[in-house]
Amino acid sequence: MTDTPLARWERRTGAGLAAVSLLFLASYALRVLGEGLPGALRDLCLAVTLAAWAVFLVDYVVRLRLSGQRLPRFLRTHWLDTVVLLLPLLRPVRIVQAYQRVQRRRDGPRLALHARVITYAGVAVTLLGFAGSLALYQQEHGAPGADIVTYGDALWFTCTTLSTVGYGDLAPVTPLGRLVAVGVMVCGLALLGAVTGTFSSWLLQAFARDGERPPEGAPGAASGEDG
Structure with missing residues (x-):
């Protein structure tokens, strides 16, 4: 198993980021579908959505620093991370990767x-x-x-x-x-x-x-x- 700083960061944050991704999707869904919701609740959903995206941005910056690469090369080698940051609705798909890391870490039957x-x-x-x-x-x-x-x-x-x-x-x-x-x-x-x-x-x-x-x-x- 790779033991670089970036790999360790991904292992430690995978499950947490997956939970934030689901929270992002849920808050976005409430804002889109809940047209009759009270204004305060819709504002809360917007705040949760923006806070979740801020977490994704922090994760992206940390991954960039830990990779030891300059931004142009990081964009080429981690283009999917960039796409997911710009289109955060794709972020929940990364739950699949998080599940795989959890199974690998537990070394249980797969x-x-x-x-x-x-x-x-x-x-x-x-x-x-x-x-x-x-x-x-x-x-x-x-x-x-x-x-x-x-x-x-x-x-x-x-x-x-x-x-x-x-x-x-x-x-x-x-x-x-x-x-x-x-x-x-x-x-x-x-x-x-x-x-x-x-x-x-x-x-x-x-x-x-x-x-x-x-x-x-x-x-x-x-x-x-x-x-």
């Missing part, structure tokens, strides 16, 4: 690699879908000529887009709403590819264990019957 990939992808899809539907609803429901006017519409559009089905019955009309939709599309393709590739790899390994040749046309079928 799922097989293929099962972990599929499980983590499922968790990521759920969190991304919820965050994406919130952002889409916030941008679209009050726009002139909008198709997405309820949160149910936003959730339906996000689910069909993440699953790469895309019925086309609903579409965003605002620039930011379309940008969110593009992000959901990209994430849906990436996660679907990860799950499909992992399942295909598992099938090939199962065939190899049984000493069978994979079906003709399957990936890796030309590599031979036995390794």
